[in-house]
Amino acid sequence: MHDILEHKSRVSPKVDLPFMAPTHPIAEPGQRPFAADDYQTVGSPFVDKAKFAMRDVNVFYGEKQAVVNVSLDIAENEVIAMIGPSGCGKSTFLRCLNRMNDTIEACRVSGSIQLDGQEIYSSKMDVVPLRARVGMVFQKPNPFPKSIYENVAYGPKIHGLVNRRVDLDEIVETSLRRAGLWDEVKDRLDAPGTSLSGGQQQRLCIARTIAVSPEVILMDEPCSALDPIATAKIEELIAELSENYTIAIVTHSMQQAARVSHRTAYFHLGKLIEVNDTQKVFTTPDHPLTEAYITGRFG
Amino acid sequence: MNRKPMELVQKSLARRYRAERRFRFFGVVSVIIGVLALLVLFFEIFSSGLGAFRQTHIQLSVNFDPEILEITDAHDATQIRSGNYEGILRKALAQRFPQVSGRAAKRELNGLISIAAAYDLRAELADNPELLGQQKTYWVLADDDVDTYYKSLQGDKPFTARTSEARQAQIAELINQGEIRTQFNWRFFTSGDSSEPEMAGILGAVAGSLLTLLVTFVLSFPIGVAAAVYLEEYAPKNRFTDFIEVNIANLAAVPSIIFGLLGLAIFIGFFGMPRSIPLVGGLVLTLMTLPTIIISSRNAIKAVPPSIRDAAFGIGASKMQVILHHVLPLAMPGMLTGAIIGMAQALGETAPLLMIGMVAFIMDIPNSISDSATVLPVQIFLWSDSPERAFVERTSAAIMVLLVFLVCMNTLAVWLRKRLERRW
Ligand SMILES: Nc1ncnc2c1ncn2[C@@H]1O[C@H](COP(=O)(O)OP(=O)(O)OP(=O)(O)O)[C@@H](O)[C@H]1O
Ligand SMILES: [Mg+2]
Numbered sequence: 001m002h003d004i005l006e007h008k009s010r011v012s013p014k015v016d017l018p019f020m021a022p023t024h025p026i027a028e029p030g031q032r033p034f035a036a037d038d039y040q041t042v043g044s045p046f047v048d049k050a051k052f053a054m055r056d057v058n059v060f061y062g063e064k065q066a067v068v069n070v071s072l073d074i075a076e077n078e079v080i081a082m083i084g085p086s087g088c089g090k091s092t093f094l095r096c097l098n099r100m101n102d103t104i105e106a107c108r109v110s111g112s113i114q115l116d117g118q119e120i121y122s123s124k125m126d127v128v129p130l131r132a133r134v135g136m137v138f139q140k141p142n143p144f145p146k147s148i149y150e151n152v153a154y155g156p157k158i159h160g161l162v163n164r165r166v167d168l169d170e171i172v173e174t175s176l177r178r179a180g181l182w183d184e185v186k187d188r189l190d191a192p193g194t195s196l197s198g199g200q201q202q203r204l205c206i207a208r209t210i211a212v213s214p215e216v217i218l219m220d221e222p223c224s225a226l227d228p229i230a231t232a233k234i235e236e237l238i239a240e241l242s243e244n245y246t247i248a249i250v251t252h253s254m255q256q257a258a259r260v261s262h263r264t265a266y267f268h269l270g271k272l273i274e275v276n277d278t279q280k281v282f283t284t285p286d287h288p289l290t291e292a293y294i295t296g297r298f299g
Numbered sequence: 300m301n302r303k304p305m306e307l308v309q310k311s312l313a314r315r316y317r318a319e320r321r322f323r324f325f326g327v328v329s330v331i332i333g334v335l336a337l338l339v340l341f342f343e344i345f346s347s348g349l350g351a352f353r354q355t356h357i358q359l360s361v362n363f364d365p366e367i368l369e370i371t372d373a374h375d376a377t378q379i380r381s382g383n384y385e386g387i388l389r390k391a392l393a394q395r396f397p398q399v400s401g402r403a404a405k406r407e408l409n410g411l412i413s414i415a416a417a418y419d420l421r422a423e424l425a426d427n428p429e430l431l432g433q434q435k436t437y438w439v440l441a442d443d444d445v446d447t448y449y450k451s452l453q454g455d456k457p458f459t460a461r462t463s464e465a466r467q468a469q470i471a472e473l474i475n476q477g478e479i480r481t482q483f484n485w486r487f488f489t490s491g492d493s494s495e496p497e498m499a500g501i502l503g504a505v506a507g508s509l510l511t512l513l514v515t516f517v518l519s520f521p522i523g524v525a526a527a528v529y530l531e532e533y534a535p536k537n538r539f540t541d542f543i544e545v546n547i548a549n550l551a552a553v554p555s556i557i558f559g560l561l562g563l564a565i566f567i568g569f570f571g572m573p574r575s576i577p578l579v580g581g582l583v584l585t586l587m588t589l590p591t592i593i594i595s596s597r598n599a600i601k602a603v604p605p606s607i608r609d610a611a612f613g614i615g616a617s618k619m620q621v622i623l624h625h626v627l628p629l630a631m632p633g634m635l636t637g638a639i640i641g642m643a644q645a646l647g648e649t650a651p652l653l654m655i656g657m658v659a660f661i662m663d664i665p666n667s668i669s670d671s672a673t674v675l676p677v678q679i680f681l682w683s684d685s686p687e688r689a690f691v692e693r694t695s696a697a698i699m700v701l702l703v704f705l706v707c708m709n710t711l712a713v714w715l716r717k718r719l720e721r722r723w
Contacts, residue, residue, distance in 0.1 A: 103612055105536065131615035138613070142606035144625065154624075155614040205610070212614060 039069070042286045043276035045265075047075040050114075051216060051246045052097060057111035059092050059101065059270075066092040068270040070111075074216075079238060079247045081257035081278065084267035085293065090250040091139075093267070094218050097248065098134035099127050115216070132159050135214035139221040141201035143193030143208070148185050151193040151204055152176060155212035171211055179207035180237055199230025206237065210245070217241065219249040223256065235260050254294055258282050266290045344702075348695025354484035354497060355446040356438040357412060357473060361391045361420065363430050373428030382424070384417035385409075388439070396469060407466060413440040415486070415498045438482065443496040443689035445470065449479060458688070487696065491664045492678065496689035499682070501700055503664045507577055507657070507672030508646060508704070514581020514668055515588060515645050520638045522585070523592030524627075527634070530593070531600040532622055551590035558587040559654025567655060574656030578668040583651045588641035595637020599630035632719040639712035643705050649676040675701045 050073035059067035067089045074080050082090045092101070099120060101107040113120050120130055132155070143151050152172045155161075162168045172189070176182040181203040185196070193204055202222055209217055219238075223231040238247060238260045251257050257264050257278065264281040266274045266289070274287040285291045365371065367386040370378045389409050393399070399408045416439035423437075424430055441449070444461045449470060451458035459467065473479040491503030534540045562583030566572045572579050603626050611621040652658070657673050658681065665672035673681070675697065682694040 098613070100609065100613060103608070128615050128617050131613060136609075136613040138606065138609055140606055142604075142610040144607065144610060145629065154611075154616075158614075158616055158620055158624075208610075208614060 039271055039273075041071065041272045041275060043274045043281075044263075045072045045272065045275040047073045047078075049076055050074065051076045051078075051116065052248075053112075053114045053117075054096075055112045057093070057096060057109065057113060059089070059096060060108045060110075061092075061104070062106040066270055067096070070272040072265060072272060072275060074246060074248060076246055077242060077244070078263060079242045079249065079261045081261035081264045082248065082250045082267060083252070083254060083257050083264060083293070084273075086252075088267040089270040090267050091220050094220055094248060094250055095136075097216070097218055098131045098136055099125075100131075100136060102127060132212050133214055134216040134218060135209035135212065137202070137205050137209055137217065137219045137222045139224055141198055141205050141225065143196070143201050143204050145192065145194060147190045148176075148193050148196070148204060149189040152207050152211045155208060159212055161212065175207040175211040176204075178210055178237075178241070179203045180233055181207055197230075199226045199233065202226060202230070202234060203237070206234070210241070214245065216246040216248065219247065221250050221252060224252065231256070254282065266293060268293070344695045344698050348692055348697075348699050350450050351487060351692040351696035352484050353450075353481040354486065355441040355449045356480060356482050357441045357445075358436060358478040358480075359388070359391045359395060359412070359416075359439050360434060360436045361387055361439075362434045363387060363420075363424060363432060364390070365432055368424075368431075370424075370431060373424060373431040376425070379421065379425050379428075382421060384420045385414075388412060388416055388420070396472075399465075404465065407463065408469070410442055411445055411466070411469065413442050413495060413497045415440045415495070438480070440486070440497055441479070443687060446497055447689050450481070461688070487693070491662045492660060492673065492681070493662060494660070496685075496687045496693060499690070499693060501675070501678065501697055503661060504673050504675045504678035504697070505700065505704075506664050506666075507580075507661075508674040510577035510665055510668050510672060511580040511584060511652075511657075511674055512642055512646060514578055515584040516638065516642055518581065518585040519588045519592050519641065520634075523589050523638070523641075524596050524634055526589075526593050527596030527600060528622060528627070531597050532618070532626070547590050547593055551594060554650075555587050555648055556650040556654060558583050559651030561586060562651060563654050573669070573671075575659045575661070575671045575673070576669050577665060577672050577674075579655050580652050580657050580672075580674065581668065583655055584645040584648060587648065587651060588638075588645050591641040591644065592634075592638050595640070596630070596634040599633025599637065600626060602633060603629045632716045635715050635719070636712045639708055639715070643708045643712075646674075646704060646708065647676055647701065649674075649680055652677055653680075675704070 052072075052074040054073070055071045057067055057070045058065060070093060082094065084090055092107075095101045096109055096113060097115075097120075101109060109121055115130070115134065118125065144154060146154070149172055152175050153168050156168060156171050162171060173182060173186075176185060181200060184200060185191070185204075193201065196204060202225070206217075206222070223234055226234065235256060238249065241247060242260075242262075249257075249260065261278045263275060264278045265272055266281065266285075266287070268289050274281065274285060274290045276286060280286075281290060282294055285294060364387055367390060368382040368384065370382050372378060389405075392408050392411065393405070396408055399405060416437075419439065420437070445466075447458055448462040448467070452474075462470075470479065486498060487500045489502055490498060490500030493499040530540065530543070534543075562579060566579045566582050567574055607625050607629065608621055611625045616624065652674055658677050659671060659673065660681070661671050661673050663670070679694055679697045679701065682690045682697060
């Protein structure tokens with residue numbers, strides 16, 4: 001409770017976002033060596049029409065800083081991949097975008113995060129509709145211990161999206177169809193969600209997320225528990241979803257990042273080192289750390 | 300270099316296996332000790348308590364003589380109520396044993412049967428008014444001393460301390476004629492306490508226990524769950540909540556008699572509630588079981604996988620929706636198990652109820668939470684303290700009933716957990 005109030009008050013409203021000039025100049029590609037306390041993101045972290053605009057985001061777990069001065073835009077209908085070594089703060093950063101960090105007592109966020117120009121950490125922002133707009137798919141498939149139908153219908157129900165059963169049925173069907181799961185489960189919608197295979201469960205979780213028609217979908221290593229075939233299905237799904245949704249995906253698989261994303265952001269020790277078009281990141285990265293990571297010298 | 304570590308491993312392996320065998324041996328021994336103790340306890344209770352489920356009856360040919368009964372109209376409830384049933388029983392006994400003479404001997408003869416026999420005849424006549432003036436043969440309830448003696452005849456050393464030679468002869472005659480036998484003791488399950496052992500039953504105490512437990516459950520479960528939810532989900536983590544937490548743990552360890560004193564002071568002393576009623580008993584037991592329920596409910600809530608919370612929060616559920624739709628249903632089996640274990644504890648609790656006067660001698664079966672009542676363990680305590688020998692077997696029988704209740708409650712707990720835990 002206390003913590004939420006505190007980080008809310010820390011956010012300084014920056015009215016002129018999201019079209020504001022970057023608060024710090026972007027270094028020329030490959031020019032500046034990485035400096036510990038004063039660093040700049042190389043590449044192109046900012047876009048013209050930002051869905052999400054983040055400026056100087058810092059996240060602390062108690063005394064420990066997990067995200068350092070990250071500034072980044074996410075464009076509408078773009079798929080942005082976040083890569084980086086384990087523990088570099090990708091999940092933490094992602095969880096800021098729908099305030100899932102609120103559930104962690106010790107977590108504090110400072111800086112500005114705007115969704116369509118609205119400050120999401122301001123006291124005026126209600127997290128319930130925020131999370132309906134910014135859905136999340138987790139690393140481990142986590143269907144509710146309820147039926148497949150109930151899993152998908154839960155979101156629309158609690159948000160009061162529909163009143164009639166037929167409408168709900170329709171939402172459930174379209175969501176499952178879009179998640180590519182309909183044909184596999186249409187005959188057993190009453191079966192428990194946990195009776196599905198891991199890959200099916202993850203697609204069920206995606207169906208559950210898109211059932212509330214979010215604008216942005218955050219995915220935290222959605223394929224890490226899945227086999228290559230299930231992974232391929234989900235990647236296909238991401239490609240389809242990107243027509244209508246803005247997607248931010250954290251992944252440890254560089255191939256996956258290369259396949260699904262438009263832009264790729266490389267994190268290192270809580271810092272956002274480089275953001276560039278995916279193709280550029282994986283062929284001619286601007287920053288030596290990025291290069292070291294993608295060529296497998298660490299990570 | 301290569302062989303040496305393997306040799307060391309081999310050597311230590313033998314030691315490790317020895318240690319493991321020792322470890323297992325101690326485990327097996329402890330289990331055996333536990334099981335033996337339990338068997339001895341059960342054998343002890345069953346062997347001394349089984350007798351109470353059968354009760355000695357004597358065959359008598361009774362004449363509903365209107366003159367002795369002083370009843371003119373068998374449809375008149377007042378007359379039926381005040382009839383002299385002892386009179387017709389005395390007459391029936393005198394006819395059965397015509398050789399008995401003298402006041403003292405006659406009085407002793409009349410002592411063969413329980414005063415309950417008169418009540419039974421009254422009920423019989425009320426149900427069948429046409430019996431007035433008729434002769435009919437009944438198996439009437441024998442006195443507790445007769446019962447004790449008759450049952451002890453099966454053993455190798457009959458208990459003759461409270462049975463005179465004359466009476467022994469009478470009983471022997473009844474046995475020869477097949478006019479004495481034991482029957483299933485319905486009365487034990489259908490009546491309340493009595494100062495006459497042969498009439499004493501367990502129903503009053505069972506009803507008192509159930510009413511008390513009902514009050515306890517209805518109060519302690521919702522309060523305990525609400526407290527656990529608040530402490531787990533809403534309370535800020537600070538010194539004050541730490542303090543509360545420590546104190547709840549401490550309360551769970553407070554001797555139960557203290558709760559009795561507290562109840563005496565608050566509910567009876569301050570609020571002026573009557574003594575020995577299930578309502579006050581339930582309130583006291585609520586105080587006693589609350590810590591247990593809070594602690595087990597908190598553990599059940601803690602055990603709900605965080606991924607489920609994340610999933611619900613991630614889709615935009617409010618805190619209350621997360622709790623009501625996901626946390627509580629998943630925690631319910633654990634919370635119910637804790638509650639039932641708390642109830643089982645409360646069912647066996649005696650000391651705090653003594654403090655609030657539930658130890659009184661109460662014959663009537665309580666119908667509501669504001670009727671005077673006693674409870675099973677207190678009934679056991681009362682009977683075990685009674686001088687009549689026939690109460691010994693009743694004490695054990697009551698313990699058996701209590702054990703049956705406890706086993707039922709624990710089975711219910713396991714069943715509920717299995718059923719609700721269907722984790723899909
Ligand atoms: N709940 C928490 N409490 C305290 N520290 C945390 C918590 N969650 C994460 N951290 C710390 O924050 C840092 C960033 O963690 P985060 O989970 O964001 O890393 P990540 O990049 O997602 O790693 P991975 O690729 O392994 O998932 C880590 O050093 C971690 O120890
Ligand atoms: Mg992570």
